[in-house]
Amino acid sequence: MNYVSAVAVFLVPLAFAAPHGDGVNKAPHPDTEYLRVFALADGSFQVNVRGQTWLSSAPTFFNADGQTYAQGASLKLVSQSTTNGGDAYGFYTLYTFKYQAGQSKITASIRAYEALPFVYFSQSYDTGANRTKASSSQQTISGFPSFLVQATKTKQGPLGYLAYGGIHTADKAKSFGLFSKTGLHITDGLDFGPMTLFDGSGDTLIISPASNFMAVSNWYQRQTSDGDTCTLSYGIMGGVDTVPAGFSVDFIVYYSSQGVNQAFAGWGEHLRTVYERTDTYVLDDLTINYLGYYTDNGAYYYYLSEPHKTYQDTIIDVKANADQIQIPYKYIQYDSWWYYKGYDNGVKTWEARPDIFPNGFQFVFNKTGIPAVGHNRFWSNDTVYATQNGGQYNFIVESSTGKAVPNDQRFWNDLMRNASAWGLLTYEQDWLNVEFDSVQALHTDVTMGDTWLTQMASAAVQNKMTVQYCMSESRHIMHALQTNVVTQTRASDDYHPGNQQWRIGVSSIFAYAMRIAPFKDNFWSTSDQPGNPYKLSEPNTETHLIASVLSTGPVGPSDRIGYSNVSLIMRCCNADGLILKPSKPATAVDDQIYQTALGGYYNNGVFGEVWTTYSEVGGLRFGIIFVPDITGEYFITPSKAGFNMTQNQLMVFEAHDTTRKLAAFSDQAPLGIIDCYTAHPCLYHVTPVLTQSPKVVLLGELAKVVPVSPQRVISIDVTGNDVKVSLKGVPNEVVAFTFSVDSNIVTISCTFSSRAAVIDLTDRSCK
Ligand SMILES: *[C@@H]1O[C@H](CO)[C@@H](O)[C@H](O)[C@H]1NC(C)=O
Ligand SMILES: *[C@@H]1O[C@H](CO)[C@@H](O)[C@H](O)[C@H]1NC(C)=O
Ligand SMILES: *[C@@H]1O[C@H](CO)[C@@H](O)[C@H](O)[C@H]1NC(C)=O
Ligand SMILES: *[C@@H]1O[C@H](CO)[C@@H](O)[C@H](O)[C@H]1NC(C)=O
Ligand SMILES: *[C@@H]1O[C@H](CO)[C@@H](O)[C@H](O)[C@H]1NC(C)=O
Ligand SMILES: *[C@@H]1O[C@H](CO)[C@@H](O)[C@H](O)[C@H]1NC(C)=O
Secondary structure (H helix, E strand, O other): OOHHHHHHHHOOOOOOOOOOOOOOOOOOOOOHHHEEEEEOOOOOEEEEEOOEEEEEEOOOEEEEOOEEEEOOOOOEEEEEEEEEEEEOOEEEEEEEEEEEEOOEEEEEEEEEEOOOOEEEEEEEEOOOEEOOOOOOOOOEOEEOOEEEOOOOEOOOOEOEEEEEEOHHHHOOOOEEEEOOOOOOOOOOEOOEEEEEEEOOOOOEEEEEEOOOOOOEEEEEEOOOOOOOOOEEEEEEEOOOOEEOOOEEEEEEEEEEOOOHHHHHHHHHHHHHHHOOOOOHHHHHOHHHHEOOEOOOOOOOOOOOOOOOOOHHHHHHHHHHHHHHHOOOOOOEEEOHHHEEEOHHHOEEEEEEOOOOOOOOHHHHHHHHOOOEEEEEOOEEOOOOOEHHHOOOEOEEEEOOOOEEEEOOHHHHHHHHHHHHOOOEEEEEEOOHHHHHHHOHHHHHOOOHHHHHHHHHHHHHHHOOOEEEEOOOOHHHHHHHHHOOOEEEEEOOOOOOOOOOOOOOOOHHHHHHHOOOEEEOOOEOOOOOOOOOOOOOOOOOHHHHHHHHHHHOOOOOEOOOOOOOOHHHHHHHEOOOOEEOOOOOOOEEOHHHHHHHHHHHHOOOOOEEEEEEEEEEEOOEEEEEEEEEEEEOOEEEOOOOOOOOOOOOOEEEEEOOOOOOOOEEEOOOOOEEEOOOEOOEOEEEEEEEEEEOOOOEEEEEOOOOOOOOOOOOEEEEEEEOOEEEEEEEOOOOOEEEEEEEEOOEEEEEEEEOOOOEEEEEOOOOEEO
């Protein structure tokens, strides 16, 4: 019996009558044909990729009335049906299962789109449910979809996974391995994140929430003894004891044939469309676009001021010194050292302490003249703002946890409006996980988490501010789909001199899918900074700088006065501090992810960190390959780099090679990468041949990390053999652009008299 007839025998016949009409009429996404979901009459299902089963269902379950009702046991299937329908995204087949769990009626449904490469799984609490809570808030109160965790082999080999998890854009507890009972070690519960499955051929699935991001989790029931079934369930988070009538949650399984980076790109694009997430706030955010000075954990002045000086004078001196040595910081980040803390170090009053800023925050703002990124943490139960403590705002105050959460739009509006007096431009909400995981109300109520973040974001919009997330779980990041104003997120653990937190190539894939700029955190630009509180030094200054610039997120040095490497820092930016960034964040190549997960089952990968990105200028792409760590040799091609630069012949050179030796680069002529170290990273630039005779290649502004950035280059015009490059900059800025003309290096220098200049290669001039 072949597979097709097996389907016909065992599965509900699901005749698909494609609906016709004036609905969606787009060409099918090319990946659609490889993804199939099959449902059985008893409510079980499987997800197939290219005719092979990648995921099989485990029993669906729902908690109600103090019990767990599971498929195949006490969960009563009242009815099931298969219908066709359509929505704004396309036509679909809808498999509906109506269940009775105790007193509750719950509908589970599967929506398989006809022309789109994804499937939705939905749980709808038609009558609501009572006494649902699980034995731990790390579990879920429901499971649909629930998947069996079992080894699966495709033609290529076993399935591997990357599961985001933990804090900092779900980077800190992310995991890789084989998708099997013994191989799956993921972070589940409140800290869970999107999970992706792949076999290394390009075929990739992503499983994630698609709605009510603050109210859902997954739950991995691991093997405890031989023969146990292992299951991975998606549902409402375990602390919830009451589900309101009509509440529903959705999960998506998204497929791509083009690998992990492309799968996240497509998944993100779909979700951004659903939630109408715009990147306008990201693109306009001063604290993302310009260089800033940081004082958070890892910074020289983190809970430290200059000897015998107040913090007020230290900050004012930092800015005065930067002006003197011409580092154009455009804002300052003020970490948790300036405000009042209460019980258990939560925030009591978010105002500057007189011992820190004796003349007040507004005075410091007046003296520095540049705006602020203002840090905040979780609220303590003795916060002065709560009515319970004599304040004027509604809070949920919990003495059981010693924490509190505002539940009052007016509070957030006032907090941010008051802070605009001292220059607040970006509100940094740190300790997101501690607030969420600790405050009972946030993880027992299905709407409170949403209310908290939505009010915060609305106040930011109203006050023309943006929001930076720090210590975010996946739920916070995905919730930002609903709040355009969350523009930036810490993408790895806190910086400490010498540590490895620059490794943001994997978390940046997730952040970029949500169009939130990933932030590497602060860094030192010189190795030794005497008197630092950590008693550490930084051997990898250049790797930190490059990782920051290529992130497209904030670039924030944190040096002691007198210890900045100005030439290193200024590789980030133009003379005005505008970051010369690429068009998208640098992300780890698929080969790095496959290798980490599949180990010996994958032969074409790379051990180390290989990230790629590009600048898009006037229809041309300029690629960047950053390699701060590698074991052995890796051969990369334009396809493996994800450049999709098919139109032109490509050349590649290494940024540190002063001979500017160019090599051809194509899928037939790969680049061999070897001997790149965190203290001496490799940085390759890929550039299209502009004219053949003479053979002209633009190397760009070699003094910068990104030599051809859309922040610098407006257009590249090739007419016959003439090449004109239009630039933007600031008056008096001196910029040198390098070309290779028939293998001769030609450097043309420009001094900007206004904000624009045009380089003419034929005349060797800049006007
Ligand atoms: C949940 O409890 C409320 C209050 O006791 C009750 O009105 C409601 O009918 C219950 N819902 C279900 C589905 O049992
Ligand atoms: C800040 O400067 C403004 C105008 O420049 C002035 O009105 C205000 O009093 C100053 N505030 C402080 C605290 O110095
Ligand atoms: C805050 O919580 C702690 C710990 O439960 C408790 O000891 C303290 O009294 C509470 N303070 C207020 C103001 O509620
Ligand atoms: C804002 O400032 C006003 C006036 O000083 C003060 O009464 C109020 O408590 C402040 N609110 C917040 C949330 O900071
Ligand atoms: C500053 O950085 C450059 C690299 O851009 C390096 O060559 C130089 O040695 C550094 N200087 C100091 C003082 O660290
Ligand atoms: C590659 O580029 C082509 C032409 O610009 C475009 O149609 C295609 O969608 C791109 N593919 C990817 C995976 O970005």
